[in-house]
Amino acid sequence: MEKLIKLSGVFIFLSVILTLYSYFIESRYLMYAGILLWLSFFILFSTLKKKRLIIILFVLSILSFFISYINDYPIDIIKVITINQNLITLLVTVSFLRLINITSNVEDNNSVPKGRKSFFTTYFSLYIFSSVINFSSLVLIADKLYKRSALSSIQIILLTRSFASNVYWSPFFASFAVAVTYAPNLNTSIVILNGIILSFAVYLLTYFEVTRDKSLNINEFEGYPFSLNSLILPSVLALLVLSTNYFYKDIKVIILISIFSLILSFGSTLFIDGFFKSIDKFKSFILKDLPNMKSELSLFIVAGMFGVSISSILLGLNITLPTHSFDWISASILLLVFILLGFIGIHPVITVAIIGNYIVQVDNTLFAVTFLMAWATNVSTSPFSGLNLTMASKYNLNASKVFNLNIKYSLKIYLMSILSLYILSKYLNL
Numbered sequence: 001m002e003k004l005i006k007l008s009g010v011f012i013f014l015s016v017i018l019t020l021y022s023y024f025i026e027s028r029y030l031m032y033a034g035i036l037l038w039l040s041f042f043i044l045f046s047t048l049k050k051k052r053l054i055i056i057l058f059v060l061s062i063l064s065f066f067i068s069y070i071n072d073y074p075i076d077i078i079k080v081i082t083i084n085q086n087l088i089t090l091l092v093t094v095s096f097l098r099l100i101n102i103t104s105n106v107e108d109n110n111s112v113p114k115g116r117k118s119f120f121t122t123y124f125s126l127y128i129f130s131s132v133i134n135f136s137s138l139v140l141i142a143d144k145l146y147k148r149s150a151l152s153s154i155q156i157i158l159l160t161r162s163f164a165s166n167v168y169w170s171p172f173f174a175s176f177a178v179a180v181t182y183a184p185n186l187n188t189s190i191v192i193l194n195g196i197i198l199s200f201a202v203y204l205l206t207y208f209e210v211t212r213d214k215s216l217n218i219n220e221f222e223g224y225p226f227s228l229n230s231l232i233l234p235s236v237l238a239l240l241v242l243s244t245n246y247f248y249k250d251i252k253v254i255i256l257i258s259i260f261s262l263i264l265s266f267g268s269t270l271f272i273d274g275f276f277k278s279i280d281k282f283k284s285f286i287l288k289d290l291p292n293m294k295s296e297l298s299l300f301i302v303a304g305m306f307g308v309s310i311s312s313i314l315l316g317l318n319i320t321l322p323t324h325s326f327d328w329i330s331a332s333i334l335l336l337v338f339i340l341l342g343f344i345g346i347h348p349v350i351t352v353a354i355i356g357n358y359i360v361q362v363d364n365t366l367f368a369v370t371f372l373m374a375w376a377t378n379v380s381t382s383p384f385s386g387l388n389l390t391m392a393s394k395y396n397l398n399a400s401k402v403f404n405l406n407i408k409y410s411l412k413i414y415l416m417s418i419l420s421l422y423i424l425s426k427y428l429n430l
Helices: 002-024 029-047 052-070 077-082 085-099 116-133 135-148 153-168 174-182 188-212 228-247 253-273 275-316 328-343 348-361 364-381 386-394 399-427
Strands: none
Touching: 002 029, 002 085, 002 253, 002 275, 029 077, 029 085, 029 275, 052 275, 077 275, 085 116, 085 174, 085 253, 085 275, 116 135, 116 153, 116 188, 116 228, 135 153, 135 386, 153 188, 153 364, 153 386, 153 399, 174 188, 174 253, 174 348, 174 364, 188 364, 188 399, 228 253, 253 275, 275 348, 328 348, 328 364, 328 399, 348 364, 364 386, 364 399, 386 399
16 A cells, blocks of 8 residues: 555656646646546545545535436536646645755744744744745744643734735635636736735734733743745745746746746755755655645545536536626625635635636636635634644644634634725726
């Protein structure tokens, strides 16, 4: 079984290479990339700890396809296999950035200041790290805090909100890749700018809350140090992506991020460790670390298939959106639906997969912003989010405590999101 698991890592990596090759050279190879990913899914399925959701989605997909088949509704098999291929490619390639140690030269913990300054440096250290290397950065910082003592309420608030606020805008997050996949005509610069502003608002809201709540005792807060070295990787990657996109506007941003993530990861390890050691690092990562992404990969693969299967029925029945316009009011209602569904355990990926075929009828930019708002809110507040479940299990926390610390925040951020949607809607003349 161990050999098969390692083989699945090879399949995942080859799938990424074929996806990039199909984008630039020969599009028909995207089908082969999707097949390799599905093979890795079947290999790794038995090793999944939580299979219930995957099984339910898979069975419902088969039933939906059967309904479509007996009613002669169109079924796009190629779309079933490749629907989330670019998204997964981004997810995999960005994970290689973990090979680059961007925190090796931070200050010693003894020099970490206490109080408000420490809160600020810790918040933005995590914010900057996670904007590029995602969840591993949160684990890195949380581990360091947890080694000193059990995570306090104020540390939990900081970790969940700082990490989640990147979901609003970071093109290096899977959420952004999903948005681009299902709303391909979005205006990237508007989405990113709106997200950055909203993430800053999240910080101000969080800082206001923790300073007013005396029980959190911000003056005794001790966190994680900030280092200018932490800016190097995000800055270089952003510069490469943005400058290339400026000259080659037709290339999708998620493809550029995927390519430069691989180049930067290998180039950095090659420079630091030499040729043979860097090859060993990449080989080890492909064989051991990529198969460990099985939970995320399985969700995106099966959720994509489920979305296509449901869409086949909806299209066959000629069901259309209940509204002919999509403005800030419609977006606010949809955002609430996304958030409430997330609270009962339905991942935003599943919801957007179901309605994906109808997004072409609405403004892609406004929809993408709405979707990212929903994902960000669910990440920090939903008791079923991967972030909160991991925090609860890894750091011996009560899941209800994490939820209670952020539930009032979710209402506030929803109201802030409505204001943002209103302003954006007016700007887009919707």
